[in-house]
Amino acid sequence: MNRFTQTVVCDFEYEVTDGDLPNVLCMVAYVLDENRQHVHTIRLWRGEFGRVPPFDVGPDTLFVAYSAWAELTCFMVLGWRFPEHVFDLHTAYLSATNILLPYDPNEIRKRQHKRLPDACRSYGVGGWENIDKGTIAKDIGEGRWQDYGINQVYEYCEEDVRASTHLFKRMLEGRPLLPASNLDLVLHWSNYSSKAVAQIQARGMPIDMVLWNKVQENKPIVIKHLLERLDPSHNSNDPIYTLDGHFEYDRFERWLAEQGVLAWPRTETGMLQVDGDAFRLMYHVPGIEALHALRDSLGVIVRAKLPIGRDGRNRPKLFPFCTKTGRNAHASSLFNAHAGMRSFMKFGEDVTVVYLDWRTQEVGVAAALSGDEALMQAYSAGDVYHAFALAIGATEDRDPAHWKLAEKAMRQRMKSLVLAVNYGMSVPSLAKGMNRHPIIASTIVERLKRTYPAFWAWRDTEVAQAMLEREIKSELGWALRISHSPNRRALYNFPMQSNGAEMLRLAAVRMCEDGLVPNMLVHDGLLLELHSDWQVEQAKEIMRWASREVCRGFEIGADVDQELRHGARFRDKREMAQKMWSAVVTALQEVGAVEPGEVS
Amino acid sequence: MIDKANLHVVGAESNNPLDKFRSTRKAAIAGVETLVAGLSILRIGEAKDWVRLHPDVENYWSPELCFVTVPVKGQDKDTLHLIAEDLALAYLPSGRIKRFRLALGSMPQDKLFLCIVPTQSLDNAFNADAVAACERARVEWVMASSRRDEGLDGYKIETTRDKNPFDEPKWPTQKLMDLIVAAFRGRMIESEDSEALRRLVGARQKMS
Numbered sequence: 001m002n003r004f005t006q007t008v009v010c011d012f013e014y015e016v017t018d019g020d021l022p023n024v025l026c027m028v029a030y031v032l033d034e035n036r037q038h039v040h041t042i043r044l045w046r047g048e049f050g051r052v053p054p055f056d057v058g059p060d061t062l063f064v065a066y067s068a069w070a071e072l073t074c075f076m077v078l079g080w081r082f083p084e085h086v087f088d089l090h091t092a093y094l095s096a097t098n099i100l101l102p103y104d105p106n107e108i109r110k111r112q113h114k115r116l117p118d119a120c121r122s123y124g125v126g127g128w129e130n131i132d133k134g135t136i137a138k139d140i141g142e143g144r145w146q147d148y149g150i151n152q153v154y155e156y157c158e159e160d161v162r163a164s165t166h167l168f169k170r171m172l173e174g175r176p177l178l179p180a181s182n183l184d185l186v187l188h189w190s191n192y193s194s195k196a197v198a199q200i201q202a203r204g205m206p207i208d209m210v211l212w213n214k215v216q217e218n219k220p221i222v223i224k225h226l227l228e229r230l231d232p233s234h235n236s237n238d239p240i241y242t243l244d245g246h247f248e249y250d251r252f253e254r255w256l257a258e259q260g261v262l263a264w265p266r267t268e269t270g271m272l273q274v275d276g277d278a279f280r281l282m283y284h285v286p287g288i289e290a291l292h293a294l295r296d297s298l299g300v301i302v303r304a305k306l307p308i309g310r311d312g313r314n315r316p317k318l319f320p321f322c323t324k325t326g327r328n329a330h331a332s333s334l335f336n337a338h339a340g341m342r343s344f345m346k347f348g349e350d351v352t353v354v355y356l357d358w359r360t361q362e363v364g365v366a367a368a369l370s371g372d373e374a375l376m377q378a379y380s381a382g383d384v385y386h387a388f389a390l391a392i393g394a395t396e397d398r399d400p401a402h403w404k405l406a407e408k409a410m411r412q413r414m415k416s417l418v419l420a421v422n423y424g425m426s427v428p429s430l431a432k433g434m435n436r437h438p439i440i441a442s443t444i445v446e447r448l449k450r451t452y453p454a455f456w457a458w459r460d461t462e463v464a465q466a467m468l469e470r471e472i473k474s475e476l477g478w479a480l481r482i483s484h485s486p487n488r489r490a491l492y493n494f495p496m497q498s499n500g501a502e503m504l505r506l507a508a509v510r511m512c513e514d515g516l517v518p519n520m521l522v523h524d525g526l527l528l529e530l531h532s533d534w535q536v537e538q539a540k541e542i543m544r545w546a547s548r549e550v551c552r553g554f555e556i557g558a559d560v561d562q563e564l565r566h567g568a569r570f571r572d573k574r575e576m577a578q579k580m581w582s583a584v585v586t587a588l589q590e591v592g593a594v595e596p597g598e599v600s
Numbered sequence: 601m602i603d604k605a606n607l608h609v610v611g612a613e614s615n616n617p618l619d620k621f622r623s624t625r626k627a628a629i630a631g632v633e634t635l636v637a638g639l640s641i642l643r644i645g646e647a648k649d650w651v652r653l654h655p656d657v658e659n660y661w662s663p664e665l666c667f668v669t670v671p672v673k674g675q676d677k678d679t680l681h682l683i684a685e686d687l688a689l690a691y692l693p694s695g696r697i698k699r700f701r702l703a704l705g706s707m708p709q710d711k712l713f714l715c716i717v718p719t720q721s722l723d724n725a726f727n728a729d730a731v732a733a734c735e736r737a738r739v740e741w742v743m744a745s746s747r748r749d750e751g752l753d754g755y756k757i758e759t760t761r762d763k764n765p766f767d768e769p770k771w772p773t774q775k776l777m778d779l780i781v782a783a784f785r786g787r788m789i790e791s792e793d794s795e796a797l798r799r800l801v802g803a804r805q806k807m808s
Contacts, residue, residue: 263638263785393807410808427674437786437795438672443805445674 004062007032008055011160012074013153015143019307019315021202024074028157030165031055043154049078057083064168066090066116068194076202088190089164092171092181093119094321100490102483120163123170127163185477192505193320196512204313205519208346214593216304225587230294232287245302247295261285284435293576296338307332325497326478335522339572340580346569353564354536357525359557360384362422362496368551369495370458374451385414391451392444421448424492463491474498475550499550500524506546511539569600639783640713644733645744645755647707652769653715653737654704660776661703664719668696670796681796683789691801704776706769714783725754733757
């Protein structure tokens with residue numbers, strides 16, 4: 001039975017430049033009755049938009065769009081109230097096609113597109129054959145819609161609405177291999193993926209544009225300075241980086257060999273793995289951490305593709321639900337670069353900025369969902385890394401505060417260890433990551449198994465059950481379907497990641513509803529520009545509430561990682577981040593672009 | 601890095617066996633030559649394919665070395681460790697110490713490995729046949745298959761139907777010792793403090 005008396009399927013066309021908010025051009029909406037039959041069409045062109053939407057957005061209406069965050073961003077620009085119920089077709093499609101494919105090293109797997117035409121093709125909705133969507137979309141976005149004329153742009157827009165309408169109906173019915181959409185779940189998810197995401201993306205992060213422009217004007221000297229300080233091969237005849245800041249794979253391979261690094265993670269094709277995971281695994285090799293930092297930083301400076309609007313705000317895309325676990329796959333932000341680069345963010349005098357994160361979120365989730373009393377106790381004691389160090393016999397210091405200060409390196413190792421254990425890392429991989437003999441890795445695993453037996457049993461049961469049911473789900477229903485030979489490690493980690501994602505979504509939606517719109521969401525953290533200490537406390541309480549909702553009443557702590565006042569600059573606390581930022585500032589000082597002490 | 605001076609070997613042909621194991625240059629430069637690291641260690645019968653061994657016995661067949669298997673829960677492979685002989689003799693029962701040579705081998709298409717060449721119990725048919733197969737593999741492609749299914753001990757040693765069915769192996773220029781060190785990286789027992797030795801003698805591990 002359709003609980004909505006009206007359904008509105010809608011699409012906007014707009015001009016937009018990277019980092020800016022859209023300049024709305026037109027809108028087409030199909031209004032459907034309670035039987036989902038087309039009743040009438042609304043077409044509006046720039047200048048015709050009123051102060052309220054031209055259709056009801058109350059509780060009896062269902063608003064439908066593909067990647068509805070874009071439509072709701074147009075709502076924001078137009079000053080319209082958000083619809084109460086949103087069905088985001090993109091989120092529904094991601095959910096229906098969230099499948100862990102079999103592991104096949106011989107297959108070169110392309111990232112599957114999940115755009116409207118792809119969704120329509122999956123559901124057998126035709127009609128795309130004669131439209132060159134890519135070109136028209138690009139031309140409209142870049143302001144060349146006049147080349148087509150109003151009628152053709154309307155036609156193009158309406159084609160999306162027509163297809164979205166068919167797609168919506170088919171999603172509710174389901175197709176072979178594509179389960180029928182669960183309306184309640186999609187509405188719940190869409191609160192996040194459309195309403196919250198639209199607001200968060202529109203908010204963005206303020207960039208110190210004066211400094212950013214100075215770095216761009218003095219790019220060669222900044223790059224030179226960073227290379228001198230951080231490229232471990234810099235003084236050799238064969239440095240890994242070119243003078244203009246490009247990483248050379250062959251030189252890196254030669255450098256590794258020269259350093260006697262014989263073991264480095266490789267891809268299935270035998271190439272050196274050069275992603276973040278590989279670098280992090282090899283941090284014990286001198287120079288690798290700095291090289292990793294350099295790789296993550298130079299991309300931002302050299303390519304300078306950060307989407308920054310005319311108001312100086314970096315507005316990245318969050319790509320909600322675009323990972324298998326339901327986490328965001330955010331891109332093009334300072335949080336996608338090395339932590340040192342985040343210091344390009346500088347906030348206004350009148351705001352209190354906090355970066356809040358859940359304390360050891362994944363361990364907390366594991367403790368709560370496994371019901372392991374020992375693990376919950378270790379978590380609640382405040383420093384789970386200390387508990388792990390005690391459990392494996394790495395320390396006899398029973399004072400967590402003292403241990404945290406005295407054993408910084410060990411604490412760091414414990415962090416990696418905890419992650420590895422959650423991932424179900426094998427003994428050989430754990431040994432390689434720790435740079436210790438497999439016997440030590442094996443002893444650690446065995447001791448942790450004895451200390452937290454319920455967690456270990458739960459983890460195995462979860463995976464066994466998933467293999468039987470061919471599906472694994474988060475507490476609130478985000479599911480990953482399983483092919484015939486899944487990667488078991490991906491399954492081991494799924495509960496921690498998917499429920500961490502649930503927590504973030506719940507908190508983000510609630511914060512947006514309460515008027516505390518985050519500037520950015522990052523894995524298990526939120527960046528917020530607030531106006532009072534009371535709001536900071538409110539945001540923390542929302543995070544704790546979200547954790548209790550997901551973790552069956554168990555509370556995951558919310559920590560203040562950064563608190564910035566009086567126009568302060570974002571400063572990541574980690575040593576390498578400080579070093580990186582200091583190199584940037586020193587380079588600018590050397591060329592006289594900034595005075596000593598001018599940049600905090 | 602491993603201090604190769606601590607490696608103790610037996611049965612070396614030269615007066616100072618350690619000389620053979622001292623690397624005089626850095627690892628091969630990748631890009632100039634493919635870096636060979638982490639070769640498998642196989643008996644000739646375990647290759648289950650045509651095998652050639654390096655013809656230069658002096659430089660690419662090791663002297664007899666000492667090994668021991670160290671059990672690690674959670675790790676099925678790579679439990680064989682190279683152990684300095686003085687440590688082996690001091691701490692391990694003789695029955696636990698394995699002694700054999702390693703020779704650089706290749707299967708077709710340059711699939712390199714380190715081949716176990718038996719040096720003990722040569723009256724055992726498997727060992728005797730393995731040595732014979734290894735010797736032949738210096739000059740021609742050989743396949744050694746166990747005859748256990750026939751109810752017999754030893755290996756059936758076959759040669760290829762055609763004389764040169766595969767390209768000659770492209771042997772690396774890295775020294776054998778460097779290849780062995782790379783293959784046994786993290787699995788060389790060189791001091792009393794070694795985690796692997798502590799496991800074998802039942803000593804408490806240092807976890808920090």
